Amino acid sequence: MTATAEAPAARGSSAATQQQSGSDKKQSASREGWVRRAPLLPALIFAIIVTQVPFLFTLYYSLQSWNLVRPGSRSFVGFDNYIAVFGDRVFREAALNTILITGGCVLISLLIGLGLALLLDRPFPGRGLARTLLITPFLVMPVAGALLWKTTMFDPTFGIVNFVLGPFGGGDIDWLSTYPLAAIIIALVWQWTPFMMLLLLAGLQSQDRSSLEAAAVDGAGPFQMFVSITLPHMRRYIELSVLLGAIYIVNTFDHIYMMTSGGPGTASANLPFYIYQRAFLGFDIGEAAAMGVVVVVGTIIVATFALRVIFKSFTQETS
Amino acid sequence: MSTQTSTPSKETTSDVGAAPKRSRGPTSGTALTVLTWFLALTFFFPIFWMVVTGFKNESDAYTETPKLFFAPTLSQFNNVLDKAAPFAVNSLVATTASTILVVLLAVPAAYALSIRPVKKTQDVLFFFISTKMLPLVAVIVPLYVIIGQIGALDNIWVMIVLYTAMNLPIAVWMMRSFLLEIPGEVLEAAAMDGAGLAKMWRHVMIPMTAPGIAATALICVIFAWNEFFFAVNLTASASSTVPVYLVGFIASQGLYFAQLSAAATLASLPVVIAGWIAQKQLVRGLSMGAIK
């Protein structure tokens, strides 16, 4: 089913404004504007106060040198924090990790999710149950999932993963120390694949069956049909899934906090976690704020491009 | 942009969508079914293991060869229920209150962006979704400092406000998509019958979007219940929620896998059950209303 149609512009009010004259019209038009705005205002004002105002403070703090545990150390330093941030090797590493984790997780869960969606798009015994089982990883509390992966799955001595890999010779790996990023990506992929699967499955099931049947009658094989009919149809759904998934995954915090604390060292820290560390473990408020600003600017740049795609997706009329 | 000419098909989430018949025989069908089931079971296995381990004694949980057969005990669950009760109450309060608040704010707002839209609808929608995309970590420091200075750290109302703000964009987008589905004729017919705004709401809009409101509420509940970042930084004891309770298991001394598994099971149970029951609404919510 496609996205919603464009907002029908003047529903319900055209009758009222038709029979007015001149300045009356202007007055009632502006009143009309306020009548329309009124229901929106509570939500809008609430959102602005709770989300924008704190960010202004972040900007303000970023221009100061302020260590929470050294009272009297608060002073205005202009852009020094930003210079320190760009020169900090760990910040660059965290940025790289963020890209790796987000890209890796989105790509892998998209591919697996697509595969699962294709498999679920056909009737077979127990289909409903299989689907229910498959969506569960996404419903499990992320913090709980992260803890489980850290302990019952990845523990080098007592974990399932090493037990399963044992016969293949890999039963000794200390996942969280040796391959922390991989471990985190695995745990995240496990959680997010159902998300991708659900969205893509909806896309598959909204295909027009008649054109698929027509193609089959014409002798097209399943692979051909997939490439020339299904994939183009799925493009919007794939874009949507990738973007929505990326928005959430780029801000991953729970898994890093619970599984590795960004370690060993800072090997698996991503930007949200590193900023958290600088603020709450290092107590360097100024630098943490500056990092926050840098991340926001980066997000805006990426988001402007991404949002255009989402908007097309959301407000596209069905063709 | 696409060149399809297909018209939108009927409701999609039913399981009846007939797939085209494969031209190959039944063996490939069986193979695919087996593959599907294998994957489903593999994905589900960690959860299965979590629940099973919750019934073990700690010594059974720490064996090098995972134990599948053992004498089950309810002691871990009892233990967890005792300890986690206050956290669960906080989670319940924060989730319920913020969800109610979100619906109260989002429905009128969505109305003002769909049926009787304001002029700058696109800009407002853009604003809402942009707040969703901005990283929380950029505002945690001032939030912590300001909330600390007004003496409101570790306060459940702060969490309610933050969760409301967190879910508001999703709710607005979702409710908007549901409101847009109300056929124009129905609204016009009601208007012609002389229905005022209140009557329109009570007799037309709310009944027709009730499933939509439910779906919105479901998504908000999921995100609020599972929220961790704000909870761990802004609460200490009085208003800590269930995810914060789980933090206590990091680097615990002694053996704790079984108790952790029991805790993880109980923590996830509400959302898992809700999600199982409302799978269709789940899709709608996750795509912020774009996909039915």
Added chain:
Amino acid sequence: MSALAACGGAGTWGSGSADQIVVAIVTNSQMTDAISLSDKFEADNPDISLRFVALSENEARAKITASVATDGGEFDVVMISNYETPMWAENGWLVNLQPYAEQTEGYDPDDFIPTVRESLSYKDDLYSVPFYGESSFLVYRKDLFKKAGLKMPAKPTWPQVQDFAKQLDDPEKGLAGICLRGLAGWGEVLAPLDTVINTFGGRWFDQDWNATLDSPESKEAINFYIDTVRQYGTPGAAQASFAECATQYTQGNAAMWYDATSMVGTVESKEDSKVVGKNGYVQAPVKETDHSGWLYSWSLGIPETSENPEAAWKFLSWMTNKEYMKLVGNEIGWASVPPGSRLSTYEIPEYAKAAKAFAKPTLTAMKNADQDDPTVDPVPYVGIQFVRIPEFQDLGTRVGQQMSAAIAGQITTEEAIAQSQAYAEAVGKTYQEDN
């Protein structure tokens, strides 16, 4: 605002007329024992209800420091240490406990072990009271040593210990030669590592606040520690804190363990440990110095922002007085009594008996731990396993991360030392400018 504050959450509902005290502590075994015994306190003090916030060390320190430094007021009692106490007392963040201690009958603050008491005082007044104190020493499996024909000297050196580890290390049987901490954190991996640096002749800063983590002695020490862990340590060492090593050692997976003297509560616990009674304890290994054990005390203090200092003190004193020691001994076990805080504990006959194997090494280690003179060459700071400046929480965290990464093999030891030196230099500069 007060109405908001009043209904803060499930924790504050139903507290009725009782004063509620929020206690922030770390999840070490002695603390979790205290939590389990706290209903006795509440029974004796019906007008006080307790609420515990128990977190692992890194998370607890972060939360407590953030709260106290910003006057957040979340806690009435905080678990801090001899690192924070003098600095926070100077900042005016803590309630002066000397008057309380002196006016409480039978509390006897002079009974505290002198080095510990001094380390928690500012201008001769106690600003936090010790819950337990520790130094560090080496525990080893007497049975494994005997089987291998090895003898542990009374005052081992690090090279000797490394040699023992090499001989006993048996990965195929799942036995590590030695368990050493590797988890990032200034109170985690840096605690043992700093003592090794000290005893090898290294130090963090020289008298002019030049950072000296890359001096030849410091380098030798760091390389020694990291190599030993990599070659003869337990799997997952880079994530190993006190708790993980405790599990490994008590489950029989390590032949030796160098860590806090307070380990005895777990190692000799009949419920949790598989190696009870098989252990020998010796002084912290040395090289260029006579002693190298650290000095540390988990202590309890009251933030200035607390609205219930009287009630907070009641709880605090309950948890640190002489009767509490007997309570733990009788209810939980004599090996679990909080060690290293009161001299009188060691006079209790049952405790003396249960602690025979480790009482003397513990007390000796604590008596010889000198915060003011920890290194071969003089240093401008106080502290054995830490550097008592406010920036150390941050500096130590970052250096700890580098060391942990080196242990995990993510970076080379050289890189870790270089980056750590850079961090230390940045901090040292601010002190050079002050002077």
